[in-house]
Amino acid sequence: MFMMFAMTSDSIGEIIKEVKVAFDVTNAQASLMHSLPMLGIALSGLLLGFLADKLGRKTTIILGLSLFALACYSFLIANDFVFIVSLMSLSGIAVGIFKTGALALIGDISSSNKQHTATMNGAEAFFGVGAIIGPLIVAWLIHQGVAWQYLYVIAGGMCTLLIIVAAFVRYPSYKHQHHDSVKKVSLKHSLALVKNPYALGFSMGAFLYVAAESAIYVWMPSYLVCDATTLKATYDCYADGAARQLAIYSVTAFFILRALGRFVGIWMMSRLNWALVLMLFSGAIVICFGVGLAGGKQLALYLFPLTGIFMSVIYPTFNSKGISCFPKHQHGSVAGVILFFTAAGAAAGPLIMGLVSDAMGGDAKYGFMVATGFATLLFIGLLYNYLCDPTAKRLTEIEVRDYGVSTSQSASR
Template identity: 70%
Template sequence: MSTNQTSEHNYGLIRWLTYLMFMMFAMTSDSVGEIIKEVKIEFAVTNTQASLMHSLFMIGIAFSGLFLGFLADKFGRKKTLILGLALFAISCYLFMVGSTFAFILSLVTLSGLAVGVFKTAALALIGDISRSTKEHTGTMNGAEAFFGVGAIIGPILVAWLITQGVHWTWLYVIAGGLCTVLICMALMVEYPQSKAIKEKPTNLVDSLKLLKDPYALGFSFGAFLYVAAESAIYVWMPSYLICDANSASDIYSCYANESTQTLAIYAVSVFFALRAVGRFVGIWMMQHFEWTKVLLLFSFMIMMCFVVGLIAGQTLAVFLFPLSGIFMSVIYPTFNSKGISCFEKRQHGSVAGVILFFTAAGAAAGPFIMGVVSDANGGDAKYGFVVATGFSILLFLGLLYNAIAQPTRERLAMIEKREYGVPQHT
């Protein structure tokens, strides 16, 4: 086998390994809405307290992304990837011995730190195996598509475990087992070596300087707004779609027929299914259409789903909120890809960490603020979705400016020529 064939073979293995990593951790992170319902009963906690299951996980990712994102640039993708996966597996296995709410929250935080380490390495690795910024965006959408698959599997698995009388913490044990398999796979794959990283290694100070860069900040704020709106769906939509929280028999009584009631029960899974399908379509769309216009159109549709679903109430929100998954599909992976592609490959781990910090901050702050606002208004999730709708409006306005002003066009063209203009070597 020739050197080029070997490289392509390794790149293919790396690409699939990255996809599987995204799928694995999505099984836990995007099951949180279903888990929160169980946690509230098991530990007798409020909406605000239960939302810490999500917020602390995201805070762990945020801290790790900002302060540990440079590890992938300094010590290499492979070592950093395995370190993060090992920490995640350990945190998952420790759920077998946890019995208090405080201990569970500490494990959730540790798993968030671990995800931040291996995700920044994986995101940087995508740049190493990409031959253009367009291919980078396509691969990123592919990774997020598999994330969407994991997000479908996770909530279904939690629901099945509970119906079988198995405790929800076994979801983490299963994820830990998958993570162990991925570690073994990562150890056997040959990774591309970056000459630029060796010659000009990035450190923490260099990483923190990116907080002043307008390109890093622009995409980071966009990611914050998007994830704050997205997490509202999978964290609080189950609570919003309940008609009467005080009566188990009337919990879905406001829906006209049995099929609509069934949709309300499985709305989170439908949302993730539509988001996953949309991301596979997004791989094709980003190769054939101008990305700024696609994001503008999709953000407008997200905003309309939120606005109409909030004003009309549960009877329309049960359709519109899950439907928003289709339009959310391409936004985050494109933010990630274009944001990272605005920088040299030697900085990809660091800039991925900065974007991940704001991503996790949005995912932590959004649902937490919604929980606080809901509790302040008698526990009604409707008031929390007023906040989420505001996030969707700001996201649309930001992408409207992006489509009109095209602030990244010259920067992306320069990086395309400098970083992807010659064949990549292993």
């Protein structure tokens, strides 16, 4: 599910390039293809996240996948810009539904908080794989003279298979353990979680992380070109041929490193102190951004894609630890709150960077300065988290109650 979603969402840059020509739309209009699906995910996560707790994981996942499949297959008849944007918005709503169900399900199949974090990194690793192959599929389709819409048809086929699997797989039961609590699950209770310090803290961390990460895949190509004033991107300022190739495929390099890092994160997060890893990795991101800006394009060419390694485990761990701070019957609602802030960061971050860059003459360097600010705030928050460990007691209590782990076992982990 995560890979299928990433195949479509992270191909948006390639798709926008084709849509602008086919429908003669402006940059602002084309940007709706990114911002409206993100808005759909955000609102769906916040307003419908409670469905995973109210209706159950299985029903919620199948509902979300069904809506996503409907949107995907409808691209076969999508020949109007407004219709295309509407379908993308519907797919965003669907993602918010099935992803909160999936995130809640991870808690049901985990036997401890550490296993939960490792599993979450595994799921997000497949998201990283989808982010790599999605744009490649679009590029191949266009090269073969096939409409980009068939990417969604492919995703729809995968989605249909996932619906069949989801319908027949046996799911862990959690309702019987929290029957009275499940009755109380509602939109009102879901919205109240926004004020909870644990949900809000991890959600703000997710917002800052995604805002900083989006600078890489949205603005790095603009920063690395040699002459941004020309209509055609040039890479003549890189003397070495390998450097020029890296500049052209820098975003792909970032996604590959991020995916590899998440697979390594499955091992890392089951053995190491998560707070220490996140603090060190966020600090490395700040260093890469800062040195890349100070040293110019020649250094940024290597340091910006390298952040994929350091970014790899941050978001899955935020998701895992944020969800793990709450009992299982609230996992869907909490996942929805974190997803709301995630999508908000993905929408607001690039927009703020673009506005700042435009105000400073159009140089993407200034947008990366904003991104460095987001990364610095993230590091400060994670430094506080490591030094003060404000979630330790909460995570231990939940682990003992929901996972049946003794206090001594939890402390040793």
